[in-house]
Amino acid sequence: MSDLYIHAQKAKEASRILACTSADLKNTALENIAKALVDNRDEIIRANREDLDKAEVSGLAMPLLKRLKFDDTKIKDVTEGIRSLIKLDDPLGKVSLHTTLDDGLELYRVSCPIGVIGVIFESRPDALVQIASLCLKSGNSVFLKGGSEAMNTNAILAKIIYETGVESGLPEGWLHLITSRSDVTEMLGLNDYIDLIIPRGSNEFVQYIMKNTTIAVLGHADGVCHTYIAEDADIDMALKILIDCKTQYVAVCNTTETVLIDRKIKDKILPLLFEAYKERNVEMFGDDELCSEFGLSPVTEWHHEYLDYKVSLKIVDGIDEAISHINRYGSGHTDAIITTDDEKASKFTLSVDSGCCFVNCSTRFSDGFRFGFGAEVGVSTSKLHARGPVGLEGLVSYKYKLMGSGQIVGDYASGKSTFKHIHHKI
Secondary structure: OOHHHHHHHHHHHHHHHHOOOOHHHHHHHHHHHHHHHHHOHHHHHHHHHHHHHHHHHHOOOHHHHHHHOOOHHHHHHHHHHHHHHHHOOOOOOOEEEEEEEEOOEEEEEEEEEOOEEEEEOOOOHHHHHHHHHHHHHOOOEEEEEOOHHHHHHHHHHHHHHHHHHHHOOOOOOOEEEOOOHHHHHHHOOOOOOOOEEEEEOOHHHHHHHHHOOOOEEOOEOOOOEEEEEOOOOOHHHHHHHHHHHHHOOOOOOOOEEEEEEEHHHHHHHHHHHHHHHHHOOOEEEEOHHHHHHHOOEEOOOOOOOOOOOEEEEEEEOOHHHHHHHHHHHOOOOEEEEEOOOHHHHHHHHHHOOOOEEEEOOOHHHOOOOOOOOOOOOOEEOOOOOOOEEOOHHHHEEEEEEEEOOOOOHHHHHHOOOOOOOEEEOO
C-alpha cells in the first residue's frame, strides 16, 4: 500500500468531517492561516528565492519568472484574498429548491461539498494559497500538485497552511502536497477516494488528464483571449483597454492574445495602437494584410497563448467575422468587444461561445477575486458543473433531502394518496 494511497484514505475521512464543520471554525482557520503566512514571511521568501535562483540558472522565461516570484506583495495579495473569502457566506447547506410533495412530505435540494479534490496547477505559488483556501471554505479535502519550479515555495506554503489548519481544529489529512509525476499518475487512478480533478494548463495537458482517469475532470485549458474593436468603438476607450488587457500582466491566462480590428476603424486606430504597443515593447504579429502593409511578422498559429509581450493582430470585416474567428480559434476562456452599439454588444455576448464575454472592459477582469468570489481554483473552459472563474460555488455539489412522516410509495401507486407538488420560492 503506497503512501499516496494512505493519504487518499485519510483525505476521504477528513472530507466527511469537513462536510460537518461549522462556518465559524473554517473562518477561524482561514484567519489563522492568513496570520501564519505573514508571520512566516522570511521563511517563505527565502524558499522562493531558492526556486527563483534555480529557475534563472535554467533559463526560465521572464514571464514565467514573474509568475514564480512570491514576495511581500504576493503575500499581501493572498492574505487579502483569504480575508475576502472569510467575509463570504458559507456555501454549504444552502437550499436551492423546496417542494411539498404531499402533506408532511417535504423535498429540499441542499448544497454540499464535492469531497476530495485534486488540483494540478502551474508554477504560481499564489495559486496554491488560493486553491487551499477555497477548498477549506467549501468543505473539501485537497491534493495539490504545483509546478516543479516552485517546489520549495510550495512545500513551505503547504506546510504552514496544513499545520495551521489542523491546529485550528480541522481534521488531519485535509490537505496533501504531491511533488512527483509518478504521484500524479497514481492519483489519477484513485477514483475510490478522489472525487474531482482540476488540471490547470494547456489544452493538451487537460486532454491528457481526461484520457488517463475515470475521475471527473473540471478542465482549465489555455487562455487564448480576444478583444474585438468594432467600427463604432470609442478610440480612447479602446486604446486604454488594449494596453491594459495586453500589458498589465502578461503571464496570465486572461491576457488578450489576439486583437481583432474592424476594417472600418483600421486607419483611425492602428497608428495609435502601433505606437502604444511599441512604447511598451510588445511584439506584434499580423495577418497577411497587416504583414504586407506594415511589415509585421506573420502569425503562425491563431490558437496560441503567448503569455508574453506578444500579440496577434487581425483585420475583420464586421462583427460576424470577428465572432466566427473567436469561436474557431479561441479557447472558450474570455473574449471582449469594444463598441458603443448596444445591439452589437448583445449579439457578441450571445454568440461568442466562451465562459466570459465582456463589453467595453479588459479581459484581465476575468478573475475569481475581481468577480467577488474571494479567489478561484482556475477558470473552467468546460460547460458542465462550473464555467468561467471557479470560486466557492464551483466547488460544491448538492444533495436532495426528503423529510417525511411515514409515507410509502405503495399508497401513491394505488391511488390512495396523490402528489401535490407545491413549489416554494427560495
